[in-house]
Amino acid sequence: MSDQKVTTRNPWAWIPTLYFTQGIPYVMVMSVSVMMYKNLGVSNTDIAFFTSLLYFPWFLKFAWGPFIDMFKTKRFWTTTMQFLVAIGLFGIALSLHTEIYWQLTLIVFALMAFASISGDRVLSRRRRFKLLKRRSEILIPTALVRRYLWRRRIQICIWRL
Numbered sequence: 241m242s243d244q245k246v247t248t249r250n251p252w253a254w255i256p257t258l259y260f261t262q263g264i265p266y267v268m269v270m271s272v273s274v275m276m277y278k279n280l281g282v283s284n285t286d287i288a289f290f291t292s293l294l295y296f297p298w299f300l301k302f303a304w305g306p307f308i309d310m311f312k313t314k315r316f317w318t319t320t321m322q323f324l325v326a327i328g329l330f331g332i333a334l335s336l337h338t339e340i341y342w343q344l345t346l347i348v349f350a351l352m353a354f355a356s357i358s359g360d361r362v363l364s365r366r367r368r369f370k371l372l373k374r375r376s377e378i379l380i381p382t383a384l385v386r387r388y389l390w391r392r393r394i395q396i397c398i399w400r401l
Contacts, residue, residue, distance in 0.1 A: 243362070259317075259368075260318035260357065261325075261359070262356065262360050263320055265299075265325045265328075265352050265353065265355065266356060267327065268349075268352065269294050269295075269296070269349050269352055269356070270291070270295065270352045273291055273294065273345070273349050274287055274291050275289070277345075277347075280336075280342075282342065290346055294346075294349050294352075294353055295348060295353075296353075297350070297353040297354045297356070298353070298357055300357070301357045301360070302328065304357060304358065308358055316355075317358055318359050319360065321355040321356070321359035322350065322355075322359055324355040325352050325353070325355050325356060325359070325398045328348050328349075328351055328352035328355065329352075331344075332345050332348050332349070335348060349361040372393045
């Protein structure tokens with residue numbers, strides 16, 4: 241038998257990119273869609289009602305998770321859903337030039353939302369923490385986030401003065 245060296249990848253090599261790819265669809269669906277529809281002249285009531293419906297997949301995340309865990313592998317779900325999000329972004333760009341852009345973009349945003357929660361569910365917070373075995377690896381990002389939030393709160397307080 242040949243001596244094969246077993247190499248393990250450090251989770252720090254891919255967890256930050258995973259967080260980044262999870263944030264893109266959320267920002268696109270929840271924030272960019274509102275600004276895009278406002279710039280396209282859609283009424284505020286329509287924007288408020290329909291974009292609030294786009295948040296529904298994140299509400300259903302707890303029910304969608306067991307279904308995802310039953311089928312295929314984590315790698316399949318992660319790569320497929322990221323690919324679907326990329327196709328969704330392309331679909332939004334193409335559908336803006338049509339007469340029925342409102343309906344098409346809402347459908348694509350909804351599909352992006354479901355793809356996003358599917359990719360998020362595969363590597364839940366608990367599973368990520370299992371990958372980061374040492375406690376210090378978990379505390380460093382937490383401390384950075386807390387520091388950022390406190391800095392932001394101070395900036396807002398100063399701005400209000």
